[in-house]
Amino acid sequence: MLVGCQGVQSALDPAGAEARAISTLFVAMVLTGGAVWLGVASILWFAMRQGRAVVAEQSASRLIFWGGAVFPSVTLITLLGYAFWLMPSLRPFATASEAALRIEVTGRQYWWQVAYHRSGPPILAANEIRLPVGSRIEFSLKSDDVIHSFWIPSLGGKMDMIPGRANRLSLLADKPGVFRGACAEYCGSSHALMALTAVVMEPAAFDAWLMTEAKASINAGGEGGALFVHHGCGSCHRVAGTEASGTLGPDLSHLGSRQMLAAGIIANTEDNIARFIAAPDAIKPGANMPAFSMLPQEDIRAIAVWLKRLE
């Protein structure tokens, strides 16, 4: 049964400091609650065994006072105190000097815009975030349209993304791996199809990845790149190192290196990229991208091949 509690998207299988604290709190609550339930059930069982035997008024009052007033108050106050004590550690904010890397995530219907801020120009990406293991990373969470909520259960608690403001969240991942996040606030017809991949990497690998990400892709994908610009994809999408510089849709630079496609819902394959280009609405109802089924099949295929090779 516990297998169901594990996996890439489980608050009960923590891989980060915040998620671990939340998981501990959950376990403490369940254990305490379970003990109280056992106690109450035992007293009930005992009372039933007693039959119609008369209990002295004094001992009954004592039982009600200790068992009905003092015990619940103490238990609840203790649990509340524990939760209060935990709260600051669930929202730790790095001091300005510590925050070497800040990740800005903006919720859009139905995908995530990601920008890595450090010294130098921000590095843009979409629908996948990568984190170094063992460092505290600060997130700045925004929205451009409706309220979304950013939640990677394996790494930490959720935080709403509200139009017009930037919410802060900080996460410390302590185990490398690939995790799955989701939008946790209903945001429209494809809310359930708005997921996120979080990749926790060793610091050295992360730095190397970020260096690659900061540069344009070295591409050997044939004529697809020219067709991408030719058919106007650059109106909405940006691909670093090409003429395409649109910001309406997801940044597609280094798309080939991403694990998933269309905000964490389908595998990143050439076939799926081609399918999405021809009919986005079939994969993601309500997506803002219009269908490009009028393009020649071979052009769609060439663009898909090129995108998949943007490493």
Add this chain to the structure above:
Amino acid sequence: MHVRWKHLAIGLAILPIVVFFATWIGFFNVGASTGHWKITEWFLHFAMRSAVRTYAFTVDVPDRLPREGLQPAGGHFARGCAICHGAPGEPRSPAALAMLPRPPDLADVVGKWKDRELFRIVKHGVRFTGMPAWPTQARDDEVWAMVVFLRALPAMDATTYRRLAYDGKPSPPMHATGIEEALAECNRCHGVDGMGRSPSTPVLAGQNEVYLLESLRAYAEGRRPSGMMTLPVQAIDYARLTALARHFAELPRAVAPARGEEERFRRGEQIARHGRPVERVPACLGCHASAKRSPAYPRLAGQSAAYISAQLRLFREGRRGGTRFSPLMENAAKSLSDADIENVTTYFSTLSPGD
């Protein structure tokens, strides 16, 4: 008394049967030669005037009638209207004069109607008269241009009319088979130089051939609604469209008009280059950067301002139609504001055709 009521009821009950029987044996003459009975004529006119007056209240009159549409409306009048109503200096065929009711000489009657009533008649036509509705219900802008023309008609002399409708040249035949005749049909409004004879006519000179051909086919197949374009395109052999598209694509595009509105141009350029991401308006130049993009996307630099803004409004309302690519533009124009349309129009219409 009882008996009389009963007789009346029986009479009323059998009246429809009598009328039906009379119709069946051919009592009612439908020949046009003898005209209507006086009472029928009076009643039909009474019903027509009343219905036009009442339904015209639902018409939204624009603040300003599109005066720039006078020439294309004149060109359309020559093809669609003059055959029945006649035109300055063009007597009607005796066949049209023998219609029942006889189509009125419009110079005499337009003064009796309000603008919104003329709009109502031109857009929806009149039943039982032979007056057809506008070929599409999606293009109110064209109908308003026709209202402008009708207002100018009473004072119009034959020379002015011939200049508007035929550019002063001989009228091309009603069905063009040869390429010269087909071209003459286009040139009536688009001009020999392809620059358009009115501010609201699109510039065809130097337009992408692929786009022109796709658009002509869209008109011919009814995928792009327009009363004014449907008639001439139907009058041309489908096979000629390719040559026509090539002809106009090869004409040189004249320099754009001088730029007056610097601020508008700058704002338009901002949208053209970067779009408005928050409002989900994509960058125009992603597709409309002429030579660097697919020839299925039209070239906009130096295009007519009135035409660009009218098309953007049609796209925004989802009524433009067009080639297989037009859904892209419908999507892009969805959240443009009126000000955005003005700014983008200023940008592209004053952009040098070389850009």
